[in-house]
Amino acid sequence: MSTAERGSGGWLHRREVVKALLADRGDLLVVAGLGAPAWDATEAGDHPLTLPLWGGMGGAAMIGLGLAIAQPDRRVLVLTGDGEMLMGLGSLATIGARRTRNLSVVVLDNERYGETGMQATHTAQGVDLAAVANACGFASCSVVTAMDAITRLRGDVHAGAGPLFAQVKVAADRLPLVLPPRDAPHLKNRFREALLGAQAYFH
Numbered sequence: 001m002s003t004a005e006r007g008s009g010g011w012l013h014r015r016e017v018v019k020a021l022l023a024d025r026g027d028l029l030v031v032a033g034l035g036a037p038a039w040d041a042t043e044a045g046d047h048p049l050t051l052p053l054w055g056g057m058g059g060a061a062m063i064g065l066g067l068a069i070a071q072p073d074r075r076v077l078v079l080t081g082d083g084e085m086l087m088g089l090g091s092l093a094t095i096g097a098r099r100t101r102n103l104s105v106v107v108l109d110n111e112r113y114g115e116t117g118m119q120a121t122h123t124a125q126g127v128d129l130a131a132v133a134n135a136c137g138f139a140s141c142s143v144v145t146a147m148d149a150i151t152r153l154r155g156d157v158h159a160g161a162g163p164l165f166a167q168v169k170v171a172a173d174r175l176p177l178v179l180p181p182r183d184a185p186h187l188k189n190r191f192r193e194a195l196l197g198a199q200a201y202f203h
Helices: 014-022 036-043 060-070 082-087 090-098 129-135 148-159 184-202
Strands: 002-005 029-032 050-052 076-081 103-109 140-144 164-169
Touching (some): 014 036, 060 103, 082 129, 090 103, 090 129, 129 140, 140 148, 148 164
Parallel strands (some): 029 050, 029 076, 076 103
16 A cells, blocks of 8 residues: 655655665665666765666666566665656556566655756646556555655665555755766676676676
8 A cells, every 4th residue: 555654844855865775785786767866876875786877768667677587686776756757657567567576666756857947747736656556566655755764665675575666755956966977888887797797798
């Protein structure tokens, strides 16, 4: 079921959320979606096991699914935004049908298209992404608005039975850009080498 974690101080600061989720991450594999989620993950600490997306809006969850299927013994976290998730809603049905236990999808929902002028997304009009994920068969779905719930969410990302979905309500702040490397082949090769080691060069 979709459950709301209600806090008293308004919506959360996205970079505090991401820092908390990625603290002591170990060998967690992270796909950081187009735009602000990639900047947030980089601000938390550029890491070879993070794959930040510079393009392909709507594809983050499916990239995460492919990675989770290919690496069933590793935990995979997709960090994305509400705009990108709305563009790729069909991916929730595919993930739910696959019942991929090692995959978590966390949507940083500021109800805005942050990269194109802060226009309101459909979540500002009441679209409940966690309810959609629940209807698609995710094992766990939540709407999070309290920072103390992030600690529990982080534990579920590392140890819970997925697929897991969390819609984290964050403030629509305009934050300084903290950009990952722009070289896509470099990002791909860095991620492959960190994941596969020397055998990355034999595939």
